[in-house]
Amino acid sequence: MIEKKNSVYNILGKIGLVLVLVFSLCYCSKNIYASSSNFNVNPVTPENQIDKSLGYFNLLMNPEAEQNLTFNLNNTTSKSITVDMSFSRSTTNDNGLAIYDSAGKTKDSSLQYNIEDYVEIPKKEITISAHSQVTVTAKIKMPQGANSGVLAGGFAFKEKKSKNQESTSKGVSITNEYRYVIALVIQQDTQKVSPQLKMNDAKATQVNSRNVFTANLQNMSPTYLQDMNAKATVKNVNNPEIKYSFENSDMKMAPNSNFNFAIPVSIQGNMKDQTSKALEPGKYHLTMTVYGVKNTNGTYESTVDGKAVKYEYKWEFEKEFEIAEEKAQKLNQSDPTVHYKEPINWLMIIGIALILIILLLIFLIFSRKRNKDSHQ
Known part of the structure; x- marks a missing residue:
């Protein structure tokens, strides 16, 4: 009887060791x-x-x-x-x-x-x-x-x-x-040069496979645009309830350069149980206010993190643009957060399967042991 019990424990021990190795391989292969x-x-x-x-x-x-x-x-x-x-x-x-x-x-x-x-x-x-x-x-x-x-x-x-x-x-x-x-x-001299900011085109596109609106901002002056603070809102012209807003108060533009300021349409980051609303085709209206160069004696004032901040420069932009139905459909189809479905967690499925196999093995081992004991 003692030998039979030891054999059962040996089998269970080996199964447990296999499980530890499997999960170690799953979790320990990382880049540092x-x-x-x-x-x-x-x-x-x-x-x-x-x-x-x-x-x-x-x-x-x-x-x-x-x-x-x-x-x-x-x-x-x-x-x-x-x-x-x-x-x-x-x-x-x-x-x-x-x-x-x-x-x-x-x-x-x-x-x-x-x-x-x-x-x-x-x-x-x-x-x-x-x-x-x-x-x-x-x-x-x-x-x-x-x-x-x-x-x-x-x-x-x-x-x-x-x-x-x-x-x-x-x-x-x-x-x-x-x-x-x-x-x-x-x-060649230390005389101050004022930044000159311009908005070029506005459009719907994607960043990291997520739907966004972008407004191309251009600093046309040979000077840095320091402490750049931009606030933008995009509204659907025919349905004002469709509205997207975004702000960033911690930017800096290089001299004579441009970049695409993105206003998110889809949910960014961790999705959890959420899904993004599909981008609707139609006409949109973009309004944007940009501040630059912090100065306690500045003419213009904005609120950053609940505090009033004064700036030397301020620009206001407006732009209308249109999203064709075909364009909207293409963007929505390539955005994985629209009609989002939770991906299959294969690691969890494998783990549950292994546990079920162990339980089945334990059941078979003890059933076999009980049958042998009953015949003795």
Whole structure:
């Protein structure tokens, strides 16, 4: 009898071990992105730096002046590394943030002098020995006609890795991604230039497979539009009850750039048990108010997080546009949140199936044991 009981416990123990392994495989295969870098970058501040407390280059230059900028790169590891150096003009992404990555971005129609044409990087691939420092330079030039406002861009430094390079340990893959960006802002004088904001087209489209309205905003001036605060409402002309509103009070536009300000139509983020309403075809009316540059003595006032905030600049825009029935249907069909159905949770189904199999095995084992005992 004791041997039979032990055999039952051994079987149950093995089944339990299999379950633990199955769920471990389901949950433990994850990517972890390392939060540290193998190198650091320090710009060497030149004499013509406007504000020496800044961690980036903000230079006052004469027309057609040329100069070299210096960077110290330090390898903090015990092995040799290679760093790629690049330069891009400042642009505005569709989250309303000024960034230094012009890849895939068409030059803005208001951009007269592209700073990328006036920056030269002699050595774009830098090898740094273990625990050592190298000094690299970049050559810049101030164009003759850029006598007002600023030209802006950024130097990017990123460790070069082989394609899909990663280290693995105990089923966990670790991917190291770190990019240093040192901004460059050059100007011929320090006289203030006012931003000029314009609204171009408005339309219905998608962002991350979600239906949205977008309004293209363009900063036509060679200056940053700081502290940008936009509030927008879109109404269906024939049915005012169909209304969508959105605001963002924490934006910044690069000089001579544009971006698409999105007003969500579909539910964003976690859906839970909700579904998005289908986008209706028809005529729509967009109204938008934009504030810029916070100033306690500013002329214009808006409310941000329940508090009154004053700004130097204010713009108001209106635009009518139409969504064709075919366009609306196409957008609704490709938006997974419209007529949303909860996806099948295969992990839960597998877990329930395994539990049922275990219960069935236990039942069969004890039934077999009971039958044998009854015959003895």
